[in-house]
Amino acid sequence: MNYIVFEIGIAIGLIALAGLLSAKLRFSVIPFYILVGMAVGPHSFEFWHIDLRFIESQPFIEFLGRIGVLFLLFYLGLEFSVGRLIKSGKSIAVGGTIYILINFTLGLVFGWVAGFPLLELLIIAGITTISSSAIAAKVLVDLKRTANPETEMILGIIMFEDVFLAIYISILSGLILSGSTSLGGIAMSALLALGFMLLVLIIGRKAVPLLNRMLNIRSNELFLLVIFAILFIIAGFSETIHVAEAIGALLVGLVLAETEHMKRIEHLILPFRDFFGAIFFFSFGLTIDPTTLGGAVWLSIGAVVLTLIGNFAAGMWAGHSAGLSAKASVNIGFTIVARGEFSIIMANLAKAGGLLPIVQPFAALYVLILAVLGPLLTKETKSIYKLLNWIFRFKDKRVNAQKH
Template sequence: MPVHLSSLLLLLAAAVITVVLCRSVKLPAMLGYLLVGMLIGPHALGLIASSDEATHLAEFGVVFLMFTLGLEFNLAKLNAMRRVVFGLGASQVAVTALLVCAAALLTGHDWKVGLALGGALAMSSTAMVSKLLSERNELNAAHGQNAIGILLFQDLAVVPFLIMLPVLGRSGEEMAWALGLAAVKIICVLVLLLNLGPRMMRPWFNLVAKQHSSELFMLNLLLVTLGIAWLTDLAGLSLALGAFLAGMLIAETEYRYQVEDDIRPFRDLLLGLFFVTVGMNLNFATLAAYWWLVLLVLLFLLPGKILIISGLARAFGNSPGNSLRTGFALGQGGEFAFVLLTLAAGAGLMPSALHQVMVASVVLSMLATPFLLQHSDKLVLRLAASEWMNLAANLHQIAVRTMETQGHVVLCGYGRSGQSLARILNEENIPFFALDLDPEKVREAGAAGESVMFGDAAKREVLMAAGLMRARALVVTYADTHSALKILELVHQLRPELPVIVRTFDDSDIDRLKASGAAEVVAEVLEGSLMLASHTLMMLGVPLNRVLKRIRNVREARYQMFRGFFRGIIEDVEEGERTQPRLHSVLLVPGAAAVGRPVGELGFAALNVEVRSLRRKNMRPTQPSTDFTLLAGDILVLLGEPENLAAAERLLLQGP
């Protein structure tokens, strides 16, 4: 029965609400789609009956997922990670599949069922793991690289499973003939596409791009993707394989990144519908009858897969800590497990009850992964004795490097922005110490004599080792709101008066960051637009002083602490530099003389000192009015000359 408009609206409303809830608690959106399907499907509330049309439409989500996967596969990337991809990744898929197959044989199932289950349970969630590792800034860490390499091989291994599973349900001779024919077909298709494809793809995309039409480019992209998928389906192979090959062909052209951006909305929408249909197929009556089997499979899937991956990573020369972290990241099932399980059930390889049990187990393993990763550091420290030594040695190295440093700036992140800031600090003879999670970047910077060490700035012990208690300021140089909020929370606990400057991409998170204690938030979009405006105005013949005045006015309105701080458009700041006004932060400790008094009674006017900003926990920094009452824990940012600032600080803490 086709999907009616009312059912579609109900589906969209449920998906939007559930996905919003999942994102608010930092869970992947795909889990929200699964929950939607489970709740509104025919086996739960029954709000929507199962629909063949919806299922067929959802299959195109898998097609576009395979297409974007093909975009990621290029020979250069595979060659650079060949040891992890084809060594560790191949070992993980092979060992997991063989163990699952052996377990299936021991429980009385056919080897075909074991092969189907082994292939499905060997997969992990590429979308979930890459997102979670990215949020934790661990993609460039050793275990992050291991995880990405294994995921790459898992995704590549999906292709032969997609070809094999539909024919495994046939008789012996027929199956052998079908597999042989499929092998011949895929060789012919690969030879044809990989020889003719690159020669035709680039000129064709160049011709389309020259028309300067975004809708034509999008139509052409859909035509190429679905057209190649249709050709492979016509040859008796899968739609997904054709989409994967189309992605590989386009990956070799200069339009790869544009294509990836254009195709993402279709992929995400249709893939979301796929996960909804998976959830709709979950039969709760069957699950209630076989709940013990679901728990048994889940106990193998999570701890068993973690042990397999950790052991293999250790055998490939990784440290115990990195090996365990790799296992914790990849212990769950993945989105391709649903594809392979559905394919196997459709080919008659497994009964409906077993299919339900496996899907439920994969869903539960995916639900557990975010929480498992959240506590992975504590688990690794408990399980790997050497990790304490490594952590202590790293903290010791950081502490030794910063032990004699006083009044320095702690830079969280040493990317392009961090390195540019470091150069300016060097020119001003201001010491700094940087923390970064990219080991290659740290090694190169260390070889060049830079004050950079490997460490996660979002951890208390790392910040303490970096000399947080002796620092003059802390700067978060990368645009990651989640990590910045963790750092701000730690700084507020350890040194609430320390000014923290945070970089962000746009204005969307400024209120959250400032309410968490950021002294200032610098948005890339604003600064980029100001430079764009200044160059545009100058090219249009606007006088330089007017351009600078316009930019100054915007910055004064945007950055509160600079308001009224620009004394002239062009002046020699070196002349009389010691008497120039500067900013200074003062923390009102319990018992300070100013606690409980309004700002207007402090007598700063006689000292020629201004209160530029006041920071209070869970409150956006503001310029207080004269009747604003001060509380213990408030941080006042004062503007004045050095001698007057010292007198104002004594006045605040000790009284007149």
């Protein structure tokens, strides 16, 4: 018998309990959502003869999770604006290139040292390069850092990563699934993704007066229906041309942030962002099989350490190139250190291509660790900056003392 409503009810109850526990312990809520999802996922055991495996409802929960990603990125776009993004275009391109270059190179080196064959090595590099836009968005909003000077660089890197992802997945899909790839097809895919982003931003900015008139609706019900229609149509269409639907949602938010209705949209969207965002992280936990993680522990820990180093270096370099302070640069590196949905996509591609089975548990454990560590480290960036400042000052004093 189908008990989908009851299963969804239990899922929401567990998410609420996880949220209450995190508030009590004063920790980031994201790891709690993921861990409770993992604990009751399809691979969990029956406890006291009560089956909490959500076998029937998991596909629906995953779909609700996808909606959560859209709201998280849409809200982040609302907190920002197209104008600020365009002004920082050059520094974002430089910062995005630095970020991809450092993390992708480290991923290739790590895969090579670990002894992976070529295709697996390329998958590992992809898994360790692309950060989680959903987690980054959630952290920025929760910590009230959307107005910070480094946020435009963080948003820019997220968008830059998506262009890279469109190209990279095109290459890997050809290599792994068909054994070949077309250079023309890859170039077209990349140009299409980049062109779509620029087109939405440019046309959206020009259409602000029209949007102001169109959204002049008294009824909150009709107002929300129009906003949701714009959001889902643009996000859904972006996916059809190989641009992540989350980036489509971010673009819509950036455009609507320029309108005079921004505050009203923000106020009405907030409950949807929080509810569906929580379900996303829970649904992500459902996909992780705890029984397969043991064989990939050391491999995952090694990759996590390398990613933390790479992100810190990339954040410092990208921040310096944009003229940001050292403190803001530390924020950049750690805010986008979490890995998530895109890394899992890469791992699923390896599974579809029949590559080494170790890739799946490695990706799951690597993502889980960074999904837990990322928000915690981002919250403590002020303390990390102070510690690093003290270490370097202490080192300088010792060097000066030795000279004299």
